[in-house]
Amino acid sequence: MLVLVVNCGSSSIKYQVREVTTADEQADPYTSSMPAINENVPLERATKGVESDEVITKGLIQNIGTSEIKDHTQALEILAERLDEELGGRPIDAAGHRVVHGGERFSAPVLVNNEIIRAIERLAPLAPLHNPASAQGLRAIQKTWPDMPQVCVFDTAFHRTMPEKAWRYAIPEEMYVMHGMRRYGFHGTSHDYVTGKACEFLGISRDEFNGIVAHLGNGASATAIRDGKSFDTSMGYTPLAGLIMGTRSGDLDPSVVTAMLDRNPKMTAKELDAILNKESGLQGICGDSDMRAVEQRAQKGDDKAQLALDMAAYRLAKYIGGYHVAVGGAQALIFTAGIGENSPEFREQVCNELGALGIKLDPELNASPEGEVARISTPESAIEVLVIATDEERAIADATASLVRERVKK
Numbered sequence: 001m002l003v004l005v006v007n008c009g010s011s012s013i014k015y016q017v018r019e020v021t022t023a024d025e026q027a028d029p030y031t032s033s034m035p036a037i038n039e040n041v042p043l044e045r046a047t048k049g050v051e052s053d054e055v056i057t058k059g060l061i062q063n064i065g066t067s068e069i070k071d072h073t074q075a076l077e078i079l080a081e082r083l084d085e086e087l088g089g090r091p092i093d094a095a096g097h098r099v100v101h102g103g104e105r106f107s108a109p110v111l112v113n114n115e116i117i118r119a120i121e122r123l124a125p126l127a128p129l130h131n132p133a134s135a136q137g138l139r140a141i142q143k144t145w146p147d148m149p150q151v152c153v154f155d156t157a158f159h160r161t162m163p164e165k166a167w168r169y170a171i172p173e174e175m176y177v178m179h180g181m182r183r184y185g186f187h188g189t190s191h192d193y194v195t196g197k198a199c200e201f202l203g204i205s206r207d208e209f210n211g212i213v214a215h216l217g218n219g220a221s222a223t224a225i226r227d228g229k230s231f232d233t234s235m236g237y238t239p240l241a242g243l244i245m246g247t248r249s250g251d252l253d254p255s256v257v258t259a260m261l262d263r264n265p266k267m268t269a270k271e272l273d274a275i276l277n278k279e280s281g282l283q284g285i286c287g288d289s290d291m292r293a294v295e296q297r298a299q300k301g302d303d304k305a306q307l308a309l310d311m312a313a314y315r316l317a318k319y320i321g322g323y324h325v326a327v328g329g330a331q332a333l334i335f336t337a338g339i340g341e342n343s344p345e346f347r348e349q350v351c352n353e354l355g356a357l358g359i360k361l362d363p364e365l366n367a368s369p370e371g372e373v374a375r376i377s378t379p380e381s382a383i384e385v386l387v388i389a390t391d392e393e394r395a396i397a398d399a400t401a402s403l404v405r406e407r408v409k410k
């Protein structure tokens with residue numbers, strides 16, 4: 001089956017077309033339209049018998065929302081033409097979308113219909129940059145390929161298993177009841193995927209696995225995995241909370257925000273949002289947001305870059321320490337995504353902060369982890385440290401093929 005994976009960002013569309021083989025094996029019973037609250041089926045169970053192994057083509061459409069490309073609808077028209085060329089007219093069987101916010105409703109991937117698209121649009125206030133883009137992408141594909149089944153895979157879904165003590169904010173209850181102000185958590189597809197890989201590698205069944213995942217890309221989040229499920233996570237109501245990221249502040253005292261407003265009463269919510277999301281994090285501390293650039297400057301003795309690294313590593317280490325407690329003792333610490341997979345220096349710096357947990361890195365293994373899953377700790381380490389290559393697109397392609405296959409059977 002040929003599956004188009006679409007990731008609609010605020011100003012770009014990342015896409016992949018993947019060949020997915022589906023064995024004639026029954027997947028686990030899997031709710032496809034209305035998943036029950038707080039239910040969650042691990043990816044590897046939901047996609048049993050589905051294997052995506054080959055990327056046929058991939059690419060990026062940028063500058064959406066400029067004079068060049070008006071909106072996501074126009075971008076999808078460009079994509080359709082491009083794909084026709086790149087695939088030599090071969091038809092696509094299904095499309096799978098990364099949707100950032102699934103709110104409290106979605107705890108698993110769903111087959112798309114008009115009502116689902118409206119639900120994603122209704123969640124726009126919680127993810128103003130991402131959800132409207134996804135909805136436009138979904139509608140544009142509906143228009144271009146009216147018969148193509150579409151599936152949405154939500155960043156928030158994996159975190160629907162968190163207990164209320166982890167997801168509620170200590171603010172007046174009506175803020176939650178009336179406005180949905182609570183922790184949702186993001187990067188769930190990645191946290192779920194690498195958790196499955198870790199269990200496989202360690203020979204532990206999902207239900208018995210306790211660990212911590214550090215997904216460190218441009219956006220970064222840590223998740224406490226208890227009994228194989230998300231128990232707590234560092235991102236919150238939006239992807240701004242938690243760790244120090246490329247351009248996002250992560251956690252701070254909310255009074256800082258009100259003080260910014262006090263100083264400059266003319267500042268709009270949008271401007272405040274831009275300061276915290278686009279001008280903060282590594283960028284705010286040292287003027288560079290890309291980890292490679294920050295590391296290079298630090299190696300040359302640049303103090304500001306070194307401070308940015310120290311702060312980011314320290315913040316992450318504090319989360320790891322807290323989550324070790326939250327999961328009742330982690331069996332493994334997993335590093336993944338751009339920085340987690342590619343920066344031995346940052347992994348080392350974080351682990352150096354974790355001596356109290358009895359973590360011991362093997363410097364050679366850390367310098368060049370090999371394969372999809374690599375152990376980088378010594379045999380004496382109290383917690384295994386793993387580097388796992390995440391693949392959100394693959395997970396989305398598998399989930400899409402799995403749901404579409406079930407539909408064809410019915």
Ligand SMILES: Nc1ncnc2c1ncn2[C@@H]1O[C@H](COP(=O)(O)OP(=O)(O)O)[C@@H](O)[C@H]1O
Nearest residue numbers: 216217218219289290291292337338339342343
């Ligand atoms: N070899 C490397 N060393 C250090 N950082 C790296 C390396 N390769 C990629 N990165 C960092 O990974 C981050 C991007 O991660 P990625 O997961 O690709 O992001 P996105 O969230 O955009 O998917 C950037 O900060 C980049 O500098």
Ligand SMILES: CC(=O)OP(=O)(O)O
Nearest residue numbers: 186187217218219239
């Ligand atoms: C949710 C989020 O932070 O996504 P990204 O890492 O793609 O920015």
Ligand SMILES: [Mg+2]
Nearest residue numbers: 217218219337
């Ligand atoms: Mg990412």
